[in-house]
Amino acid sequence: MPASQRFEYWLDMICRTYVHLDCASPEELPFFGDIEFSSVGPLRFTRLSSNAKRVWRTPACIRKEAEDYYLVQLQRAGHGFVRQGGRQAALAAGDFAVYDCTRPYELHFDSDYHDVTVLRLPRTCLETSVSGMAKLTATTITRQSAAASLLMAMLETLHVDLDKLHPSSADSVSEGLVSIIAAGLRGLPEANLCKASNLQTYHLARIKAYLREHLRDPGMTVGSIAQALSISPAHLNRLFRNEPLSLAKLMWHWRVEGCQRDLADPRQAARSVGEIAYAWGFSDVAHFSRVFRERAGLSPREWRAARREAMQVPAAEN
Incomplete structure (x- = not known):
């Protein structure tokens, strides 16, 4: 210049x-x-x-x-x-x-x-x-x-x-x-400054590992996690009090992350947005779209199109 x-x-x-x-x-x-x-x-x-x-x-x-x-x-x-x-x-x-x-x-x-x-x-x-x-x-x-x-x-x-x-x-x-x-x-x-105790850290690790393992299960709830791990729902919520996200929000956040990976993957271009959402534990497309937009700032279809454009991969029909 x-x-x-x-x-x-x-x-x-x-x-x-x-x-x-x-x-x-x-x-x-x-x-x-x-x-x-x-x-x-x-x-x-x-x-x-x-x-x-x-x-x-x-x-x-x-x-x-x-x-x-x-x-x-x-x-x-x-x-x-x-x-x-x-x-x-x-x-x-x-x-x-x-x-x-x-x-x-x-x-x-x-x-x-x-x-x-x-x-x-x-x-x-x-x-x-x-x-x-x-x-x-x-x-x-x-x-x-x-x-x-x-x-x-x-x-x-x-x-x-x-x-x-x-x-x-x-x-x-x-x-x-x-x-x-x-x-x-x-x-x-x-x-x-407010470091969790070793016992709290242990329980949080158990809960997050269970959540990862069952993330695709549409029937998983905070209550079902508490029951599976023999922890009361009240104590489970207390464990997440100082975490960045509550357990329920963390579950939806990780599910959206999984959907984002699949929507960006050219090998899964033939799968519809709805199919991917259901595969990651969402049972309602409207709820999925709302949660996805809150995280990504775009609708699932808009986000998928933007990722394909960035990767220079031709878009397929949703």
Whole structure:
């Protein structure tokens, strides 16, 4: 781009790629920026380098668009700072932090060059795995942690080999990325202030294992799980009091995830949306469509068409 147009073009590009933002152009040096973006499952990941030193999201930016994402910034080169909710995460190469685009935040870079990878993921991806996210944003997960090392290695591999990833594997890979990020967040001291007892952890693991095993059973309810595991329904609900989702919501969430994987799989293109919903334990298509839209932001047919378009797979009749 001509030098006189670079900054405006850059600001428009990052707003379209991430969320609506404001950005300060460097005063001392000519502006430059480079951005590469791609998607894996529901995640968008971007590799970005620039000499812009300050980016911020204000309440006015938030009011312009109803974007509902978490952003994960992995620092590759240079030093950065993420500020949100009165906290500041200082990031050196290999560190990462998470911030919430529904609340104001600021990004600062203290050198004339920075290189970062940013992941944009739907809010529900993290909030089903990590409690108390409002207290965990803008907190550094350091490069010394296993989560940061794994995230860096996985993103490096995807950057090089994304075109080799089979479309039907994309959602599983994205789930792996989210699990690594969640593991890093759960390792923060703030995430362990109300740590569950060993007995609670044992019961929760039993319940979730049973739920996974019987997820496709349309007759499964909170009551039937309690009966099968010899736990009273009241105690079962108490066990999930500090979990991100209640047991009932977790059951529907996992069923929708299973439907999403099947709807995105080209090998299952001949199956109708209804067939896939019934196979994952839904007994009412209207209820399925409502729960699916709450999670994905699209109807099942819209989501399937969008995934096929992204994969360049011809759509079949539903």
